[in-house]
């Protein structure tokens with residue numbers, strides 16, 4: 001089988017939500033290549049924590065996996081936990097007849113507050129799934145064997161709907177050729193080595209080991225690369241108040257170029273002029289921030305929305321394919 005689902009951006013492209021049928025109920029989920037749990041707001045989530053969210057009702061067709069629990073905490077200190085059901089999950093027509101659906105019985109305030117978000121659908125490697133006593137497979141791993149090709153592609157866009165395609169590569173969605181690089185799976189992420197970064201024809205240094213993470217909004221780069229980039233924007237500062245680098249909204253924000261597999265890819269400066277940093281709208285928050293304290297270099301949505309990316313498990317060695325949109 002194969003299929004395609006829309007990826008709808010929230011305001012400022014903070015995250016992208018995709019309609020998914022879970023036990024026959026449609027929920028808008030944040031597809032996350034940087035985590036491996038499919039969890040949803042549910043009728044088991046206290047009303048005080050779930051107003052405004054679509055909820056999964058396991059009573060309709062879910063089969064309880066008794067004694068199974070899950071508990072996830074994300075790098076931004078948000079998190080959720082709950083119990084586990086097996087149910088039918090359909091994404092863009094691709095059907096998992098019995099997928100582990102992790103029903104939330106508790107969610108952190110960040111999730112309560114984002115009422116567009118009805119849960120996450122993890123697309124990292126199942127080795128980092130949090131279900132106990134027995135780890136469960138991601139949606140992709142559950143359906144992989146039934147897909148025309150064991151891959152999915154990600155085509156996020158700036159300020160408009162993109163797509164996640166499962167089982168095929170749509171050649172109309174990218175320009176030029178796809179450049180493939182090997183993936184290191186030991187940490188459970190789609191982790192690869194990126195190369196030299198430049199802006200205004202000046203070297204910013206090497207980006208190095210990085211993860212392709214659709215669930216992260218921004219790019220979190222090595223501090224040396226980040227400071228070298230902002231040295232090119234007059235008036236930019238790393239503001240503890242704002243929580244990162246900001247600059248005058250009318251600044252000339254240079255394009256960011258990154259070498260992957262020997263090819264150069266461009267993130268337009270306008271994607272890096274990310275959002276107003278304050279109500280005055282005078283200062284703007286950068287789409288590139290330092291990876292301090294995160295432990296990984298993360299190429300999130302600001303990077304991904306300039307690219308067409310193939311998450312490929314067609315061979316025993318997973319790989320990532322990159323092309324310009």
Ligand SMILES: C[C@H](Cc1ccc(C(C)(C)C)cc1)[C@H](NN)c1nnnn1Cc1ccc2c(c1)OCO2
Pocket residue numbers: 015030032033034035073074075076078110111114117213215216294298
């Ligand atoms: C943060 C997301 C996971 C998430 C998504 C959405 C949300 C809200 C809907 C409530 C807005 C919270 C959480 C990411 N996914 N791979 C993730 N999950 N675990 N680590 N990361 C990457 C990281 C780690 C640390 C960081 C960060 C990023 O941004 C700022 O500091």
